[in-house]
Amino acid sequence: MKIIVKTHNVKLTKSLKEYATKKMEKLTKFFDNIQDVVVELHMEDTAAINQRQLALVTVHASGTVIRAEETSQDLYASIDLVFDNLGRQLRKHKERLRDHKKDLPGKRLIADSSDEVSVKKSKMPSAFSPDDLFEPKPLEIEEASRQMRENRLPFLVFRNFKTEKINVVYPTGTSSFGIIDPA
Numbered sequence: 001m002k003i004i005v006k007t008h009n010v011k012l013t014k015s016l017k018e019y020a021t022k023k024m025e026k027l028t029k030f031f032d033n034i035q036d037v038v039v040e041l042h043m044e045d046t047a048a049i050n051q052r053q054l055a056l057v058t059v060h061a062s063g064t065v066i067r068a069e070e071t072s073q074d075l076y077a078s079i080d081l082v083f084d085n086l087g088r089q090l091r092k093h094k095e096r097l098r099d100h101k102k103d104l105p106g107k108r109l110i111a112d113s114s115d116e117v118s119v120k121k122s123k124m125p126s127a128f129s130p131d132d133l134f135e136p137k138p139l140e141i142e143e144a145s146r147q148m149r150e151n152r153l154p155f156l157v158f159r160n161f162k163t164e165k166i167n168v169v170y171p172t173g174t175s176s177f178g179i180i181d182p183a
Helices: 014-029 075-102 141-150
Strands: 002-008 034-043 053-061 064-072 108-111 117-119 156-160 166-171 177-180
Touching: 002 014, 014 034, 014 053, 014 075, 034 075, 053 075, 064 075, 141 156, 141 166, 141 177
Parallel strands: 002 034
Antiparallel strands: 034 053, 053 064, 108 117, 156 166, 166 177
């Protein structure tokens, strides 16, 4: 993790830089996939004395950017406040990623007409055997959309009962469904 400390209208002392660096290094306890952290320390010209010292931190972590900004009457206190704010945001981001991985369709790929879900291992075989092939059971479009909704699948591959072609049914974002039907 790379940490950059910048200042505007503030003299960057060694102790201030060390404090900000050590504090930001502790962010890894909330989320361990942080690429870099940019800490910007400002002295604002405002009438409110207790909000003149500004700490603005930008964190680049696993494809996302998280920013936090806090003000106080002391730069050290602003760094502490922004650290707490980032900790909350990183925990929330980590929970979102964990919850999203639970909902991935990697474990539930294709449903057949008996309402059971086929489970595939995440490791891909190097060569396919005849046992690895899956022949989708014939379904009507309404039945396929019902199975997809009940099993909470992001899509469902099935053989169309009427045309005998392989089709894909998927949600369109509203309460309706779309269908991919090869011509």
